[in-house]
Amino acid sequence: xxxxxxxxxxxVRNVRKAYGEKVAxxxxxxxxxxxxxxxxxxxxxxxxxxxxxMITTITAPDSGAIYFSGQPLSGYHPRQIGYxxxxxxxxxxxxxxxxxxxxxxxxxxxxRDAEDRAREWLAKFELEGQWKKKVEELSKGMQQQVQFIxxxxxxxxxxxxxxxxxxxxxxxxxxxxxxxxxxxxxxxxVIFSTHRMEQVEELCEYIVLIDHGRNILQGKVRDIRREFxxxxxxxxxxxxxxAAVGERHHLMNPTVSTVDIQLAPGESSNDLLRSLLNLGVxxxxxQELLPSLNEIFIKRVxxxxxxxxxxxxxxxxxxxxxxx
Amino acid sequence: MSNLWLVIRxxxxxxxxxxxxxxxxxxxxxxxxxxxVIANAVFSYENDDxxxxxxxxxxxxxxxxLPDENGLYFRFVDxxxxxxxxxxxxxxxxxxxxxxxxxxxxxSRNFRVQLFSDETLSIDAQxxxxxxxxxxxxxxxxxxxxxxxxxxxxxxxxVNISVRSLTATAEGESDDRSMAAAIGAGIGTVMGxxxxxxxxxxxxxxxxxxxxxxxxxxVEVVISSVRPFTxxxxxxxxxxxxxxxxxxxxxxxxxxxxFLVGLFFGLDAEPSQMPNSPDIDPEEMQSMVAKLAGGLSxxxxxxxxxxxxxYFLGGYFxxxxxxxxxxxxxxxxxxxxxxxxxxxxxxxxxxxxxxxxAIQNPNSSLAVWSSIFPLFAPxxxxxxxxxxxxxxxxxxxxxxxxxxxxxxxxxxxxIYRIGILNYGKKSSLKDMGRxxxxxx
Numbered sequence: 133x134x135x136x137x138x139x140x141x142x143x144v145r146n147v148r149k150a151y152g153e154k155v156a157x158x159x160x161x162x163x164x165x166x167x168x169x170x171x172x173x174x175x176x177x178x179x180x181x182x183x184x185x186m187i188t189t190i191t192a193p194d195s196g197a198i199y200f201s202g203q204p205l206s207g208y209h210p211r212q213i214g215y216x217x218x219x220x221x222x223x224x225x226x227x228x229x230x231x232x233x234x235x236x237x238x239x240x241x242x243x244r245d246a247e248d249r250a251r252e253w254l255a256k257f258e259l260e261g262q263w264k265k266k267v268e269e270l271s272k273g274m275q276q277q278v279q280f281i282x283x284x285x286x287x288x289x290x291x292x293x294x295x296x297x298x299x300x301x302x303x304x305x306x307x308x309x310x311x312x313x314x315x316x317x318x319x320x321x322v323i324f325s326t327h328r329m330e331q332v333e334e335l336c337e338y339i340v341l342i343d344h345g346r347n348i349l350q351g352k353v354r355d356i357r358r359e360f361x362x363x364x365x366x367x368x369x370x371x372x373x374x375a376a377v378g379e380r381h382h383l384m385n386p387t388v389s390t391v392d393i394q395l396a397p398g399e400s401s402n403d404l405l406r407s408l409l410n411l412g413v414x415x416x417x418x419q420e421l422l423p424s425l426n427e428i429f430i431k432r433v434x435x436x437x438x439x440x441x442x443x444x445x446x447x448x449x450x451x452x453x454x455x456x
Numbered sequence: 457m458s459n460l461w462l463v464i465r466x467x468x469x470x471x472x473x474x475x476x477x478x479x480x481x482x483x484x485x486x487x488x489x490x491x492x493v494i495a496n497a498v499f500s501y502e503n504d505d506x507x508x509x510x511x512x513x514x515x516x517x518x519x520x521x522l523p524d525e526n527g528l529y530f531r532f533v534d535x536x537x538x539x540x541x542x543x544x545x546x547x548x549x550x551x552x553x554x555x556x557x558x559x560x561x562x563x564s565r566n567f568r569v570q571l572f573s574d575e576t577l578s579i580d581a582q583x584x585x586x587x588x589x590x591x592x593x594x595x596x597x598x599x600x601x602x603x604x605x606x607x608x609x610x611x612x613x614x615v616n617i618s619v620r621s622l623t624a625t626a627e628g629e630s631d632d633r634s635m636a637a638a639i640g641a642g643i644g645t646v647m648g649x650x651x652x653x654x655x656x657x658x659x660x661x662x663x664x665x666x667x668x669x670x671x672x673x674x675v676e677v678v679i680s681s682v683r684p685f686t687x688x689x690x691x692x693x694x695x696x697x698x699x700x701x702x703x704x705x706x707x708x709x710x711x712x713x714x715f716l717v718g719l720f721f722g723l724d725a726e727p728s729q730m731p732n733s734p735d736i737d738p739e740e741m742q743s744m745v746a747k748l749a750g751g752l753s754x755x756x757x758x759x760x761x762x763x764x765x766x767y768f769l770g771g772y773f774x775x776x777x778x779x780x781x782x783x784x785x786x787x788x789x790x791x792x793x794x795x796x797x798x799x800x801x802x803x804x805x806x807x808x809x810x811x812x813x814a815i816q817n818p819n820s821s822l823a824v825w826s827s828i829f830p831l832f833a834p835x836x837x838x839x840x841x842x843x844x845x846x847x848x849x850x851x852x853x854x855x856x857x858x859x860x861x862x863x864x865x866x867x868x869x870x871i872y873r874i875g876i877l878n879y880g881k882k883s884s885l886k887d888m889g890r891x892x893x894x895x896x
Contacts, residue, residue: 185877238678
């Protein structure tokens with residue numbers, strides 16, 4: 133048992149998927165620790181949705197394998213997955229309650245279970261009165277909440293949310309964020325997929341960065357940031373900045389009261405502070421500048437582009453052209 | 457509960473309670489009954505146009521007896537014509553004066569009567585008067601020429617073709633098949649037409665159901681729980697069950713309503729609908745009804761009914777699958793995608809015309825081959841069933857239809873699984889062809 137529960141909830145191994153000529157997912161591998169929150173990040177068209185569709189068994193990989201809690205992914209696993217696709221909707225002319233019952237039962241719930249849980253969730257979102265309403269009579273925000281309820285109704289072990297906050301107003305976005313965090317605290321693993329990296333920066337412990345179908349970066353957010361840390365600090369000061377500071381340190385982005393300072397090789401933040409004090413700077417604030425995921429992504433992509441020139445990335449496995 | 461069952465139930469229940477469905481189910485028979493009432497009223501409308509005709513029967517041709525009929529009233533008058541014409545105020549209530557001269561030469565093939573009227577007499581009334589005079593003249597001539605009535609009657613011979621099976625022996629069975637062609641044509645037309653309508657109506661319904669899920673963007677949620685094939689099959693079965701419900705409701709309601717209409721409006725079909733038809737000898741009528749009943753009961757219903765249901769299922773699955781495939785390839789704009797249905801509607805319409813031809817010549821090679829060709833068979837073969845087609849043809853055609861229907865469902869599911877996730881623009885037929893073999 134302990135073995136199973138500590139196995140990655142999702143493990144993707146060398147997965148490749150092509151649609152005709154277009155390679156959507158190219159040799160992607162990552163493992164997701166149980167009850168983690170993982171950000172699947174990348175620009176539009178990078179292959180995130182293609183990857184998710186394979187995890188949800190909607191499509192199958194051309195090559196490679198996907199494991200769910202250590203077992204090869206099979207037709208039983210979708211019942212443990214809750215999937216909120218980017219393109220999402222509801223049956224317009226069905227009643228809210230009836231719709232939730234249907235979707236819950238499709239996930240293997242009994243009718244009674246599904247009804248109990250649906251009523252519970254509707255109450256949580258203050259939608260108790262909408263059970264007998266048709267979806268087309270609901271406001272857009274309410275419809276999005278019903279969609280979310282349909283996704284989590286069967287208490288999935290893994291929640292996959294594709295662009296979950298797109299089109300949500302701030303109130304609903306916050307409410308959903310809170311519910312997701314609560315589900316996560318109760319032991320649900322969550323995959324966020326989005327191209328708006330700043331939206332999930334503070335939510336995700338792990339990220340997988342995807343570009344052009346390839347997995348270009350993955351790991352703990354903290355580690356990645358450390359790796360991409362360029363050792364810059366933002367100094368906030370009052371009065372005038374002594375000229376000597378500029379002579380001794382590498383200054384960037386000066387404003388009226390702040391300046392960014394690049395540490396010299398071998399120099400520590402304490403060394404820098406000490407030096408600044410010695411130079412008589414009136415320090416009001418001193419803060420490490422960590423790169424945002426956006427910046428890391430851009431940096432990573434440009435770095436890869438440079439290194440990829442001598443070795444074109446289309447030259448992959450021999451099976452790449454098998455189905456033409 | 458299995459997912460297939462859940463999908464079938466949803467497709468059925470959400471549609472069966474739709475207002476448009478309930479209205480269509482209820483109003484179609486009502487509309488039909490209304491049509492019958494109105495049509496009947498139109499046909500019997502002339503009844504209130506009353507014509508009184510004064511008859512001057514100089515030759516005593518009618519011997520004082522000319523019965524009234526249907527708005528035509530005859531009265532014999534003794535006054536001479538001149539008197540009647542000079543004093544029109546005395547005979548207001550006559551719309552015309554019929555003058556029948558004496559018959560001078562019984563062998564003459566011409567006879568002229570005169571009708572004086574200020575109104576134009578309808579063609580119907582004229583022809584009725586003509587027939588009356590001709591009948592009376594005939595009787596008069598028979599007497600005048602001293603012809604024996606029975607000798608004359610024996611001149612008219614009623615020739616019937618009694619078509620008998622070449623192979624069947626006369627054991628017990630009455631194998632008079634003279635009505636078979638007419639009955640076969642009637643039943644064949646009804647069956648072929650029913651197939652044609654249901655393929656279109658319910659096939660289109662499946663297509664709309666597929667498109668609805670695609671344009672609502674619910675489909676990706678659903679297929680993360682249900683395999684696309686299951687979803688497609690559930691849709692086809694669910695809508696099929698709905699169609700069956702509607703057809704059954706109509707089968708109960710239409711005869712019932714027509715019966716009620718007949719009761720309330722006292723519609724007596726025969727006499728008012730065929731005012732001009734020559735009187736049918738009641739005995740002959742009876743023998744025709746008996747033949748009809750005999751012909752109907754002689755039909756091999758044990759073959760026809762099960763076969764009809766089988767063709768219905770095969771044809772429905774085949775075409776519903778095709779419509780579903782097309783629905784999945786459609787874009788968000790239904791209008792521009794409508795052209796995609798043309799490749800499906802053409803064979804259906806062709807099959808309908810071939811069916812019409814097959815009823816005329818049920819054993820022509822066109823009929824035989826089209827009733828084995830899978831796209832036409834579900835419409836053409838049911839129409840041929842009443843003509844006793846060779847059993848091997850029926851069996852072969854059924855096997856072909858079911859294999860082909862299975863192939864179509866499989867092919868449609870291949871197109872469907874990719875089509876439903878291709879949002880936005882409509883796809884081309886070429887794309888759909890590619891999807892059949894594409895991995896996914």
